[in-house]
Amino acid sequence: MDHAAFADTPASRCAYYRRTCGLPAGIDPEVGRIVVKAGVVGGITMPGGLGQRVRDDLVFRGHPQGPVVAHIRSRRWTFLCRPDVPDxxxxxxALFRLDVSIVPFGGEIALPSPAEASGGFRQWVxxxxxxxxxxxxVIVxxxxxxxxRKGAR
Known part of the structure; x- marks a missing residue:
């Protein structure tokens, strides 16, 4: 039996993200990484240490866990979310002073890909x-x- 047909490839992973997870993922033709453009999906990026505290706080408050990507080299986390943060x-x-950013509409969010497994650029938290x-x-x-900084809002 040919096991190559069951291999995890960027194309198969992208298809999984689209079909199962509802993420409008595509493969960036210039670099071959899997990306989602912010719009239907939002993203909030922050330092990893703060991200760990935020994830723990969400669990403590009883909120269901959503997808979180760790960017290994930059030590940052991106929470995928609904794009409902007020303008x-x-x-x-206040978020800028905390080194937290909202991915702007049309901005790219890189997702983990099997093609970069050895490089360790991104992985799912x-x-x-x-x-x-x-x-x-809620994440904000x-x-x-x-x-x-509760009073910053």
Whole structure:
């Protein structure tokens, strides 16, 4: 039996992200990585240490876990979420001071790919299993709570 037909490839992983997880993923032809453009899916990126505290706070509050990508070399985490963060400059300024950013509409979010398994650029902290994504506003609230900046909103 030919086991190559069952190999995990960028194309098969991309198909899984699309069909099972509802992520509009594609393969960037220039570099071959799997990406999602922000729009239907939002992203909130932060330092890994803060990301761990935010993930723990979400669990403590009883919120279901959504997908989280670790960017290994930069030590940053990106929470995939619903794009429902209010457009508020004071909020964005508070997040900027915490080294947290909201992926802008049309911005690319790189996802883990089997093609980079040996390079270790990205890996799932919480892998997507279905189409669920938590509210971006809830994640931002947890960020501000974990960073002790609740009054910044």
């Amino acid at each position: 508020d400059m004071r909020l964005f300024s 919480v892998a997507p299993r279905d189409t669920f994504r938590p509210s971006g506003a 609230d947890c960020v501000l709570t974990c960073a002790g």
